[in-house]
Amino acid sequence: MSIAEPETRSAGSPLRDGSLAPGRSAPLKTQIVVVGGGAGGLELVRKLGARFGRARYDIILLERNPTHIWKPLLHEVAAGSLDANLDEVGYREHARRWRYRYFYGTFAGIDRARRKVLVAPLLDEDGSEVIGAHEIRYDYLVLALGSVSNDFATPGVREHCLFLDSRLQADRFRQKLLNQCLRVSRQLGAKPDADSFVRVAIVGGGATGVELAAELYNAAAALRHYGLEVFDETRLKVTLLEAGPRILPNLPEQLADAARKELEMLGVRVLAGVPVVEARADGMVAKSGEFIPADLRVWAAGVRGPDVLRGVGGLETTPSNQVIVRPTLQTTVDDRIYAIGDCCSCILEGETRPIPPRAQAAHQMADVAFDNLCRQMEGRPLKSFRYEDHGSLVSLSRFSTVGSLMGNLVGGRMAIEGRLARFVYMSLYRMHLLAIHGWIKGLAMIAVGHVNQIVRPRLKLH
Ligand SMILES: Cc1cc2nc3c(=O)[nH]c(=O)nc-3n(C[C@H](O)[C@H](O)[C@H](O)COP(=O)(O)OP(=O)(O)OC[C@H]3O[C@@H](n4cnc5c(N)ncnc54)[C@H](O)[C@@H]3O)c2cc1C
Numbered sequence: 020m021s022i023a024e025p026e027t028r029s030a031g032s033p034l035r036d037g038s039l040a041p042g043r044s045a046p047l048k049t050q051i052v053v054v055g056g057g058a059g060g061l062e063l064v065r066k067l068g069a070r071f072g073r074a075r076y077d078i079i080l081l082e083r084n085p086t087h088i089w090k091p092l093l094h095e096v097a098a099g100s101l102d103a104n105l106d107e108v109g110y111r112e113h114a115r116r117w118r119y120r121y122f123y124g125t126f127a128g129i130d131r132a133r134r135k136v137l138v139a140p141l142l143d144e145d146g147s148e149v150i151g152a153h154e155i156r157y158d159y160l161v162l163a164l165g166s167v168s169n170d171f172a173t174p175g176v177r178e179h180c181l182f183l184d185s186r187l188q189a190d191r192f193r194q195k196l197l198n199q200c201l202r203v204s205r206q207l208g209a210k211p212d213a214d215s216f217v218r219v220a221i222v223g224g225g226a227t228g229v230e231l232a233a234e235l236y237n238a239a240a241a242l243r244h245y246g247l248e249v250f251d252e253t254r255l256k257v258t259l260l261e262a263g264p265r266i267l268p269n270l271p272e273q274l275a276d277a278a279r280k281e282l283e284m285l286g287v288r289v290l291a292g293v294p295v296v297e298a299r300a301d302g303m304v305a306k307s308g309e310f311i312p313a314d315l316r317v318w319a320a321g322v323r324g325p326d327v328l329r330g331v332g333g334l335e336t337t338p339s340n341q342v343i344v345r346p347t348l349q350t351t352v353d354d355r356i357y358a359i360g361d362c363c364s365c366i367l368e369g370e371t372r373p374i375p376p377r378a379q380a381a382h383q384m385a386d387v388a389f390d391n392l393c394r395q396m397e398g399r400p401l402k403s404f405r406y407e408d409h410g411s412l413v414s415l416s417r418f419s420t421v422g423s424l425m426g427n428l429v430g431g432r433m434a435i436e437g438r439l440a441r442f443v444y445m446s447l448y449r450m451h452l453l454a455i456h457g458w459i460k461g462l463a464m465i466a467v468g469h470v471n472q473i474v475r476p477r478l479k480l481h
Contacts, residue, residue, distance in 0.1 A: 048077040051392060052136055052157040054126045056082040056110055058090060059360035059381030059388075060163030062454040066389045068119035069457075078119035079155060081126055081136065082110055088186050089451050090165070091378050094227060096189040098234035099197065100241075100416070103186055105471055108455065122155065126164065129332030131353060136160060159355050159395070161388055162342055164328065166361035166376055168223075169321035169339065175298035180318040183227060192317065196235070199314050200242055204250040216256045220303045220313035222295050223320030224261025225268070226413045229278055231317065232257050233415035236285045257287045258311050260303065262294035262320070269375070269411045281415050322376050324362045332356075337364045341373075346403035348388050357391070359384035365404065374406050378447060382454065383407065412444040 051067055053060050060080065067078040086107040088096065095101035114121035128137040135154040143149050167184045170176035181192045199217045206215060219235060221228045239252040259266065259282065266289060267275035279289050290305075297304040302312040324340030335343040335351045342358035343351050344365045350356045360381035364373045374380045384404060391401045453461035 048075055049158045049396070050077045050079060050156055051159045051161070052079045052081060052155055053161045053163055054081045054136065055163035055165055055360075055362070056080050056084075056087050056121075057163060057165045057360065057381070058378045058451065059385045060161070061087055061108070061113070062382060062385040062451070063161060063163065063359070063389055064119045065113070065117050065455050065457075066385070067392070068114070068117035070389075070393070072118040079122055079157075080110065080114065080119055081122045081124055081138065081155065083123075083125040084186070085110060085123060086186075087113075087455075089378070089448060091448070093183045093186070093189040094231040094234050096186065097183055097192040097196070097231060098238040098416075099193045100234055100238050103189070106468075107186070113455070124150065124153075126327060127152070128327065129160070129334075129356070130154070131332045131334075131356075134158065134160075134355070157355075159392055160357070161392075162328070162356065162358040162362055163360050163381070163385075164325050164362045166322035166341075167325055168318050169323040170318055171321065173295060173298065176318050179298040179300050180222070180316045182318055183231065192315070195315055196238075200239070200250055200254075203254055216254055217315070218256045218258075218302075218313045219315045219317065220258045220260060220311050221317045221319060222260045222298075222303065223318065224259055224263070224266030224289070224291060225319065226411070227319040228259055228261070228317075229266055229282065230414055230416075231319065232259050232282055232287045233285060236287075237416035252286065255286065258313065259287055259289050260293050260295050260305070260311070261289075261291045263291065265291050267413060270413065278413060278415060285415075322361060328362060347391055347401040348384060348404055349391070349401070354395070357388050359388050367404065367406065374404075377411075378451070379409055380406060382451065385454075410443075412447075414444050 051071075053064050053067070056064065060082070064078055064080045067076075071078060086109050088103050088107045092101055092103070092106060096103045110121040110123075122138070124141050125139040126136065127139040129135070130137060133154075134157050136157055138153050138155060140148050140152045141150040168182045170180070181195070182188050183192065196217070196219075203215060203217050217239070221232055235255060235257055236252045239250070239255040242250050265272065265275050265279075267278055270278070279291075282289055290311075293309075294306045295303050296306050298316055298318070302310055303316060304310055322339075324336065324342070326340060328336055328340045328342055330336055331342070332353075334353065334356065337343060341362055341364035344358050344363045345351060346365065346367055348357045348359055348363070348365065350358060361376035363384075365384075366373050374384075383406060387402060387404045394401050449461075449465050452464050455461075456464055
């Protein structure tokens with residue numbers, strides 16, 4: 020494949036920003052910068068690195084975390100049923116293997132006129148500066164920063180709720196949950212009162228909220244095997260609050276109903292059509308005025324782009340901070356800048372709603388962005404993104420999995436439950452492992468995952 024020659028400029032040894040040290044003259048490599056190494060970004064840099072390596076093209080990943088964990092696993096990390104240390108991928112090692120450069124840092128903006136990505140100062144735990152604010156030159160830029168939970172400016176949510184947007188937040192939730200379980204187990208034996216229960220309120224009856232609710236019961240049931248002998252799932256009181264008329268709006272009603280029944284059998288109080296208007300330090304306030312007391316409050320309703328994307332570099336963004344892209348995944352105002360995954364808003368021809376923020380969408384967008392970058396550098400026409408919705412699956416921990424498969428997989432829409440649904444649900448993660456590690460290491464990682472399920476403890480307790 021012939022790719023356009025990298026520009027030759029005199030100025031500048033390969034510094035962190037991709038420029039050359041003064042006094043040296045050498046061809047400057049074409050630099051493709053991907054911001055965010057999540058479901059979409061990491062798959063993309065793997066492909067770019069594998070194809071172009073470091074020979075004449077510099078593939079750079081800017082990411083604010085040292086390790087990657089696939090976001091759909093975060094509710095399991097939060098409940099303790101998954102040890103993220105086993106599933107995380109270190110960017111440095113991954114970058115070495117796939118021949119891209121990993122820059123540890125936080126994206127702070129874009130200077131489009133100078134084609135520079137602005138990077139915030141990197142601070143250590145004490146707040147002292149490790150690397151000052153700096154810039155990274157780009158020839159092509161792909162934004163893949165994902166999303167954060169949308170609190171819809173509901174009073175008290177930022178102060179009193181936990182979120183599941185990152186590994187750090189999931190770890191924090193797990194620690195608080197374990198502490199609360201310990202506290203309650205110490206008080207058992209006394210007359211049962213509010214202190215005899217761990218009360219959790221989860222706002223948002225989408226897949227994240229539903230999956231977390233079920234996972235908590237799985238974890239609570241396992242705790243008695245790990246030293247909390249008098250604690251079990253009957254000590255857990257989870258309330259799931261959904262503003263819409265039913266939980267799991269993306270699934271057919273019959274499946275959402277099946278999921279609700281399963282949750283209720285576990286002991287979850289499912290409240291649909293109940294908007295939350297305030298979060299407090301001791302619970303949530305519903306629009307009706309009802310107060311739902313809760314020791315732990317989780318906000319898992321809605322997504323929006325990170326604040327840093329609002330109007331970034333003069334790009335067109337939505338009111339919820341998502342970068343608007345054309346079907347080629349290029350931004351509306353700059354052909355050299357792409358956006359993929361949750362952080363973009365892409366409405367395809369004939370559609371009225373943007374592509375949903377899902378791991379399968381990020382995966383498919385990474386493929387098309389890769390293809391289009393190659394085409395753009397070769398001067399060939401670009402492809403339009405086509406979203407293939409393979410369906411939605413929701414895992415109710417070990418208790419059940421429900422969902423619907425769609426499109427080419429089954430030639431229509433098919434409701435599935437049970438073992439088949441569980442298998443397909445797990446397949447999405449396996450596809451991600453294959454996409455970021457390649458076939459050999461990917462299959463090895465899948466095998467190691469099975470072994471770990473047998474030999475590792477069922478809960479992560481530290
Ligand atoms: C608990 C949970 C369960 C889910 N379950 C499912 C599911 O079952 N199926 C499904 O399809 N989807 C699911 N999703 C949604 C899915 O995780 C996302 O749609 C998907 O991860 C989006 O991929 P992405 O690459 O756009 O963003 P992400 O995977 O979120 O990656 C974004 C990356 O950007 C980095 N980043 C962010 N800001 C900056 C910055 N300023 N500077 C540098 N780096 C930055 C982040 O650290 C992260 O690595 C779930 C989400 C959650 C939270």
